[in-house]
Amino acid sequence: MGGGNLEEEDYYHGLLPREDIPHLLINEGDFLVRSSATAPNQPRQVIISILVEKAGAIVRHVVVQQNAQGKFLTDANACFDSVPELIHFYLNYGEPILSTIPNAILKRAVTRAPWELRHETVIIENKIGEGEFGEVFSGKYKLPTGRMVDVAIKSAKTAETSKEKIKEMMKEARLMRNYEHPNVIRMYGVCVEHEPLLIVMELVDGGALDDFLKKNRVSVKDKIERLVAGGAWGLEYLHSKNCIHRDIAARNCLLTRTGIL
Known part of the structure; x- marks a missing residue:
């Protein structure tokens, strides 16, 4: 990976694909x-991405x-x-990192964004499901404040994730x-600093809506007030963000233990 504890450097973004870099x-x-x-x-290589214009x-x-x-x-x-050491030299002496690109001069190291989490802040516990991307686990995430919260964690199935799978996940x-x-x-x-790649999300532990409806008698009033309304509010919000779900179904709606959809 380049030695010198590269993964510990704040400017190292791990397996982040180039599609996320312009942001x-x-x-x-x-x-x-x-x-x-x-x-x-081909084996992975270390890449310096720099905005030149x-x-x-x-x-x-x-x-x-x-x-x-070596x-x-x-x-x-x-x-x-x-x-x-290479980064330190070019950042401090103002030389272009490649002589063929004279404006490729390192000026400011961009640190990890708040949504780029460290693996060490995530604790994987019990497997709760499996999807196209990989396995889903319950676990804990340590917030920047130090508080631990319950989370759902999607983890890539394979030990080494392909470039296309990384793009899909990201x-x-x-x-x-x-x-x-x-x-x-x-x-x-x-978590993309190294493998396994992880997506860390809010844990909704009341189960899927379709299972809930099969197991429980729910009045029309409750369906409208608690379930339909919650789903409608969520979809209205997504539409306001120019997002279309395309697979709206009871199996894709989750409930909290208190019945919030």
């Missing part, structure tokens, strides 16, 4: 470091190479013992992370 790099010289496979079936929102992705002596470099002119997270409504499941964030 993080604001000014010319803003940069972050991540890891990705540059070609199918604000007007055109042009981001260049520079691969950190490793020579036969040194790290982006340009033949300078080699370093670790990626953090597309879901990108959609959900801006939603905040009492009738829409909250997403706390994603």
Whole structure:
């Protein structure tokens, strides 16, 4: 991964795909470091993503190479013992990280966003389901305040996740992370610093609506006031955000233990 405890650096964003980068790099010289496979079936490499032109929102992705002596470099002119040392040099001396891109000058390291969670803040407990992406577990998440909250955690099935699967997971997270409504499941964030990749969400532990209706007699009044209204409010909110669910069904509606949908 580049040595020098790269994962401990605040500017290291792990397996974050390039689709999420334009939202993080604001000014010319803003940069972050991540890891990705540059070609199918190839090992992952460390990549420096830097905004080189604000007007055109042009981001260049520079691969950190490793020579036969195990040194790290982006340009033949300078080699370093670790990626953090490489970053430190170019950030402090104002040299372009690649001589062929003269405006690729590191100016500001962009740290992890609030929705980029550390694995160490998430505790996986019991398996509660399985989906297309992977397994779903109940667990705990330590908020920045230090308080622990109950969460549902989606975890990738395989030990090493493909580039396409990462993109798929992050597309879901990108959609959900801006939603905040009492009738829409909250997403706390994603863990992408290393594998397994995790999506951490609010735990809704009352079960699916279809199972609830099969097991319980519910008056028409309760259905309208508690269930239909809650679903309608959630959908109204999503529509206000230009989101169309496309699979509205009782099996996709979850209830809290107090009966809130």
